[in-house]
Amino acid sequence: MSESPDTRVDMDQTARDDRRANFFRVQKSAGEISIGHLKAACSQCNLRESCLPYGLSEPEITRLDELVGARRRVKRQHHLYRAGDTFEAIYAIRSGFFKTDVLIEDGRDQVTGFQMAGEILGMDGISTETHTCNAVALEDSEVCIIPFAKLEGLSREIEALQHHFHKVMSREIVRDQGVMMLLGTMRAEERLAAFLLNISQRFVARGYSQAEFHLRMTREEIGSYLGLKLETVSRAFSKFQEGGLIAVQQRHIRILDIPGLKTVLDHRGY
Amino acid sequence: MSESPDTRVDMDQTARDDRRANFFRVQKSAGEISIGHLKAACSQCNLRESCLPYGLSEPEITRLDELVGARRRVKRQHHLYRAGDTFEAIYAIRSGFFKTDVLIEDGRDQVTGFQMAGEILGMDGISTETHTCNAVALEDSEVCIIPFAKLEGLSREIEALQHHFHKVMSREIVRDQGVMMLLGTMRAEERLAAFLLNISQRFVARGYSQAEFHLRMTREEIGSYLGLKLETVSRAFSKFQEGGLIAVQQRHIRILDIPGLKTVLDHRGY
DNA sequence: CGCCAACTTGATGGCTGTCAAGTCAGGTGG
DNA sequence: CCACCTGACTTGACAGCCATCAAGTTGGCG
Numbered sequence: 001m002s003e004s005p006d007t008r009v010d011m012d013q014t015a016r017d018d019r020r021a022n023f024f025r026v027q028k029s030a031g032e033i034s035i036g037h038l039k040a041a042c043s044q045c046n047l048r049e050s051c052l053p054y055g056l057s058e059p060e061i062t063r064l065d066e067l068v069g070a071r072r073r074v075k076r077q078h079h080l081y082r083a084g085d086t087f088e089a090i091y092a093i094r095s096g097f098f099k100t101d102v103l104i105e106d107g108r109d110q111v112t113g114f115q116m117a118g119e120i121l122g123m124d125g126i127s128t129e130t131h132t133c134n135a136v137a138l139e140d141s142e143v144c145i146i147p148f149a150k151l152e153g154l155s156r157e158i159e160a161l162q163h164h165f166h167k168v169m170s171r172e173i174v175r176d177q178g179v180m181m182l183l184g185t186m187r188a189e190e191r192l193a194a195f196l197l198n199i200s201q202r203f204v205a206r207g208y209s210q211a212e213f214h215l216r217m218t219r220e221e222i223g224s225y226l227g228l229k230l231e232t233v234s235r236a237f238s239k240f241q242e243g244g245l246i247a248v249q250q251r252h253i254r255i256l257d258i259p260g261l262k263t264v265l266d267h268r269g270y
Numbered sequence: 271m272s273e274s275p276d277t278r279v280d281m282d283q284t285a286r287d288d289r290r291a292n293f294f295r296v297q298k299s300a301g302e303i304s305i306g307h308l309k310a311a312c313s314q315c316n317l318r319e320s321c322l323p324y325g326l327s328e329p330e331i332t333r334l335d336e337l338v339g340a341r342r343r344v345k346r347q348h349h350l351y352r353a354g355d356t357f358e359a360i361y362a363i364r365s366g367f368f369k370t371d372v373l374i375e376d377g378r379d380q381v382t383g384f385q386m387a388g389e390i391l392g393m394d395g396i397s398t399e400t401h402t403c404n405a406v407a408l409e410d411s412e413v414c415i416i417p418f419a420k421l422e423g424l425s426r427e428i429e430a431l432q433h434h435f436h437k438v439m440s441r442e443i444v445r446d447q448g449v450m451m452l453l454g455t456m457r458a459e460e461r462l463a464a465f466l467l468n469i470s471q472r473f474v475a476r477g478y479s480q481a482e483f484h485l486r487m488t489r490e491e492i493g494s495y496l497g498l499k500l501e502t503v504s505r506a507f508s509k510f511q512e513g514g515l516i517a518v519q520q521r522h523i524r525i526l527d528i529p530g531l532k533t534v535l536d537h538r539g540y
Numbered sequence: 541c542g543c544c545a546a547c548t549t550g551a552t553g554g555c556t557g558t559c560a561a562g563t564c565a566g567g568t569g570g
Numbered sequence: 571c572c573a574c575c576t577g578a579c580t581t582g583a584c585a586g587c588c589a590t591c592a593a594g595t596t597g598g599c600g
Binding site: 104105109112123124125126127133152156157163168172176181183185227 | 372374375376378379380382393394395396397398402403422425426427429432433436437438439440441442443444446447449450451453454455494495496497536
Binding site: 541542543544545546547548549550551552553554555556557558559560561562563564565566567568569570 | 571572573574575576577578579580581582583584585586587588589590591592593594595596597598599600
């Protein structure tokens with residue numbers, strides 16, 4: 001069930017140029033599609049220890065349930081929100097995989113991050129009440145919609161929620177600093193090594209294998225994130241494979257030598 | 271008055287290797303040096319419209335006064351905090367100019383930002399309760415110390431304060447995205463043009479000339495921030511001067527052609 | 541089976557890093 | 571007051587990393 005209603009969201013790609021239509025559609029998908037049969041419940045969610053409810057008591061989590069109104073499914077290649085959309089909610093990823101990217105007028109764009117289950121999307125919109133980047137699902141995904149005004153309200157009552165939310169925002173700032181470091185000081189192979197180790201680590205935190213995983217993004221998206229061209233990314237993958245650090249087959253990655261990858265970061269030898 | 275007590279803070283540079291001594295000094299300077307004669311008062315501060323009190327009513331600002339315990343002077347080249355320091359407070363810059371930077375083991379470092387009066391420092395520490403970067407004054411400066419636990423407490427009572435603080439944090443995230451864009455997609459001259467326009471704009475917002483200002487940082491620090499070597503920064507300055515876009519004399523900058531600088535950003539011609 | 545997007549690999553060139561030398565400005569001490 | 575020193579900056583020559591352009595390969599899907 002609940003597969004067919006999502007066809008409405010298929011407009012996502014074609015609505016790219018009609019901002020008002022896009023606003024409307026977002027409202028509709030939040031209000032009509034997801035509510036009811038997709039009611040979220042933090043108290044029942046197996047991600048609650050790595051998501052917003054972290055550190056809350058049982059009764060407090062129950063109060064979160066009231067706040068997190070609904071879930072929303074986002075199909076692969078469809079937008080969760082776009083730059084310019086009015087900000088109303090943040091989103092907790094329940095399943096799936098997203099990227100965020102920014103476009104500037106002259107056509108250049110950059111992927112600013114990849115997000116996976118348990119992570120929070122949309123905090124860029126708080127400052128101007130307008131989203132400043134696009135969030136696109138890289139595989140069929142599902143998010144919990146957290147109306148921001150309600151979150152602030154509940155944060156004023158539940159100290160642990162307030163504090164944890166602040167930590168989540170701060171973590172985003174620290175993460176961005178790490179990316180700045182990567183883009184500002186590292187060469188191509190170091191960037192890719194750092195990227196692979198980061199992805200690996202995040203998969204581990206979710207109970208998946210640290211050594212073997214399937215990338216959800218293209219070489220071009222990886223390159224955009226790392227400030228490299230897709231050819232350079234591809235060459236670095238090949239180099240790592242030749243060096244026995246990883247085994248690559250398209251998007252399927254097996255890490256053979258984690259200490260070796262870390263060595264790439266530290267100095268510049270193998 | 272209040273000039274001599276700061277000699278104690280002169281230890282900042284030599285204490286670099288003694289983490290515990292550093293912790294101690296920070297406590298002392300917050301507790302002993304600044305309190306009393308340097309009592310902060312948001313209600314009296316002419317920066318309140320661009321700082322944390324923004325949007326608060328008069329009585330609410332008065333409550334902020336109780337929260338913002340003390341000011342602290344930080345002399346040029348001295349640290350406000352260091353990576354590894356335990357996080358206890360955020361800081362509102364009352365006067366002066368700061369940089370934040372991150373170091374990694376192998377000696378590489380990167381300037382992650384420049385901060386001026388009215389801006390907030392230290393939010394990187396919230397997530398892990400430990401600062402992740404260093405904050406260094408680039409000129410003799412003064413900050414208001416905002417104990418974070420107290421800020422969270424008051425935020426639970428004053429909705430406008432809570433909301434504005436969230437906006438401030440979000441603004442930091444958006445700013446970082448802009449830097450990622452700069453580092454990931456722009457070439458040297460574009461980066462410098464973006465940097466100059468950004469600095470100019472922030473000076474304007476503080477009532478200074480948009481066209482003429484004094485840079486507080488070295489070419490090397492600019493380069494580190496922009497992911498370039500200092501020689502490249504220097505060459506770009508010279509190029510802009512030849513092109514009649516700016517007049518450079520060491521750190522004194524006069525912008526002659528703002529639209530011209532914006533053109534550098536858009537495409538790649540002059 | 542054939543198409544197409546994604547990916548790989550090679551050849552070449554340009555931007556920026558690196559190394560080096562020289563200039564400038566400010567501060568110190570004689 | 572001036573010589574000197576030092577850190578910051580500028581400028582030049584050269585090299586290397588990565589972008590660019592191009593051609594070919596792979597795998598998925600209609």
